[in-house]
Amino acid sequence: MSKNEQELSQLGSVFDTRAAYFVCNYFASHDNYLVDLDGNEYLDVYAQISSIALGYNHPELIKVAKSDEMAVALVNRPALGCFPSSDYRTILEEGILAAAPPSLDKVWTSLSGSDANETAFKAAFMYHALQKRGKGTPFTEEEMKSCMENLPPGCPDYVILSFEHGFHGRLFGSLSTTRSKAIHKLDIPAFQWPKTPFPRLKYPLEEFEKENSQEEERCLELFSSVIDQWKGRIVAFIVEPIQSEGGDNHASPYFFQRLREISLEKNVLMIVDEVQTGVASTGKFWAHEHWNLTTPPDFVTFSKKFQAAGFYFQNPEFVPNQPFRQFNTWCGDPSKAIIARTIFKQIQKDNLVSKIREVGDYLYEKLETVFKSTPVTNLRGKGRGTFIAWDFDSAQERNEFLLKMKQHGINIGGCGDSSVRLRTTLIFEKKHADILCDAILKVLNV
Ligand SMILES: O=C(O)CCC(=O)C(=O)O
């Protein structure tokens, strides 16, 4: 038995390891390479499900991890809502807020991607209720009583609209908006919230311009009509710039511009879930910057590669009218905000946004050649940094490919039914793209 197998079996007796790819030696892992317990080094193009920005054991992260500032943040973890730390404002201003999407100058920090989305939902619901009730109008006796029974009017029948194949997390509210795979949802009670189709584009895009634009128009019409059908109950919709877990499904900037226009016309708030797409990997710091919206989204949520989680917003009325409405013990975590600040500074210092755009273009072009005369279809993600994916005909073929890639020293992940997705770090270079392509050529026998 290898060390890996041994540890997996021992850990497996106290912790569910059935989803484990292998046991990692994070002490030995470095930059783009993840090392397992048997000492095998993998070029990692999955990066902890899209969550490692600067590679493993980046010296600047290690340095800040060893700082007094970090030690104090960790051992005296503040309940930020009640007892914010003296340095939280600067940590935010120099990091998370300095990285904010255009026009969104405020942030609420939370604990995970799911929590980021759910706190944005709550902000949207409370804002909507405030508009209906009228500012300054106190809660009624009936509202106060009925909410304790989980009933309206205190708990109104407002809903969040999401897209088929979208993934927004696994807590109750976020899972209700998640529509990628049944395995995520089975046996869990869910809100009866609406969904609407996300475009299924055909590739190569240049060959299917007409079909794809018809498909986007079809989805836009349904988006608009579902909002009408729900007669004012849809308070917000949530959308990923590229549906990731659900299969790396893309849509054009035009599609998102129209979503924004329709949502403004119909008074529905827009939540852009940048948990996976955010923090540079698509070649812009935030993927929705590719759309050139004239009115920014109402909320942009983040987590994963930023390590810290939360949502950005601009409208001061998204802060509830009373304290303790958007609240929990932690309200974020300064240690994670310090890490986010370090990540942001390093991205700026090393010019990683434009570097990942360049290496992404290089890799995409190479893959176009590599995949000629192979069963691979639907290569996608052109002009989106290293946020690249492709399809096999079946889940079985895809899974065999992933396994063989591992045998050739590449840690790589799937998504959707039969897709492979690249989720590289931001320090992925052309030399790594070459290694990746060589391994693909070997695995596909071309
Ligand atoms: O399955 C999960 O909860 C992780 C989801 C995710 O973000 C992904 O797989 O892209």
Ligand SMILES: NCCCC(=O)O
């Ligand atoms: N969303 C599931 C991610 C786990 C995996 O298959 O890598």
